[in-house]
Amino acid sequence: MRTPLVVANWKMNGTLAGARGLTAGVLDGLRRPRGVEVVLCPPFTALHVVGELLSGSPIALGAQNCHWESAGAFTGEISPAMLVELGCRYVVLGHSERRKEFGESDEHINRKMHAVLAAGMTPILCVGETAEERRQGLTFATVEGQLRAGLAGLRNAAIGACILAYEPVWAIGTGVNATPAQAAEVHAYLRGRLAEVASKEVAQRVRVLYGGSVKPDNAGALTAEPDIDGALVGGASLNAQGFVTIVKKATHKGVTVLRGDS
Ligand code: PEP
Numbered sequence: 001m002r003t004p005l006v007v008a009n010w011k012m013n014g015t016l017a018g019a020r021g022l023t024a025g026v027l028d029g030l031r032r033p034r035g036v037e038v039v040l041c042p043p044f045t046a047l048h049v050v051g052e053l054l055s056g057s058p059i060a061l062g063a064q065n066c067h068w069e070s071a072g073a074f075t076g077e078i079s080p081a082m083l084v085e086l087g088c089r090y091v092v093l094g095h096s097e098r099r100k101e102f103g104e105s106d107e108h109i110n111r112k113m114h115a116v117l118a119a120g121m122t123p124i125l126c127v128g129e130t131a132e133e134r135r136q137g138l139t140f141a142t143v144e145g146q147l148r149a150g151l152a153g154l155r156n157a158a159i160g161a162c163i164l165a166y167e168p169v170w171a172i173g174t175g176v177n178a179t180p181a182q183a184a185e186v187h188a189y190l191r192g193r194l195a196e197v198a199s200k201e202v203a204q205r206v207r208v209l210y211g212g213s214v215k216p217d218n219a220g221a222l223t224a225e226p227d228i229d230g231a232l233v234g235g236a237s238l239n240a241q242g243f244v245t246i247v248k249k250a251t252h253k254g255v256t257v258l259r260g261d262s
Helices: 017-031 044-054 080-085 095-102 106-118 131-135 139-151 156-160 179-198 200-205 217-223 240-250
Strands: 005-010 037-041 061-064 088-093 121-128 163-166 207-211 230-233
Touching: 017 037, 017 044, 017 121, 017 200, 017 240, 037 088, 044 061, 044 080, 080 088, 080 106, 088 163, 095 131, 095 240, 121 139, 131 139, 139 179, 156 200, 163 230, 179 200, 179 207, 179 217, 200 207, 217 230, 230 240
Parallel strands: 005 037, 005 230, 037 061, 061 088, 088 121, 121 163, 163 207, 207 230
Antiparallel strands: none
């Protein structure tokens, strides 16, 4: 059974004080999560303080991006080794905002995948079609191309250590989420392609998250789909109470997320 995972992507939001408050709120709401794993991905500037607050807790720290080189003349970039030093265990890669706004290509993303794995962290590879691609019937072709390019050159064991996120671009930050059926169809397709790229066993092991306007009121229905193994949450992760509710809804049925000793 794959343990659900809920990842908070804070994007470029928040002061250090805000990051402290948000982290404290999440920790307070999720003191002993069971049957679910949780990752917070603050901006680079807040990684250190959030990492200190999360230290000793079951909630992990992640980054929103990194470079593929370990050091050198790459002004403005952050290396995987730097993230490891800060306690990061996960890195979001290939987010559509990075692809669109910063020109990240499949090749860049593939290099990052290799570098993050080599540094001992878990990459969260995002794939997803635009509204136009969906209209043209290119959803499967788009996500398959991004998946195959992102995983190129990785051995099966490495692929088994990755996490995928299906994030339809038209659903990110729009308030219009994919329906559970729409998302489930793409998740099943991705799992089928994973079996081809790696093996059936790897495909069954890899968690495939859904991202795109996940909110407290739709998280339960989305993550109830058997092929949806949790959520990558943007806007709604900026509210501690709302995020905690999403985590609880994504938790395996029959398992309780305990708050404190209650
Ligand atoms: C995201 O940034 O990955 C995302 C899914 O954003 P939102 O939840 O705001 O749609």
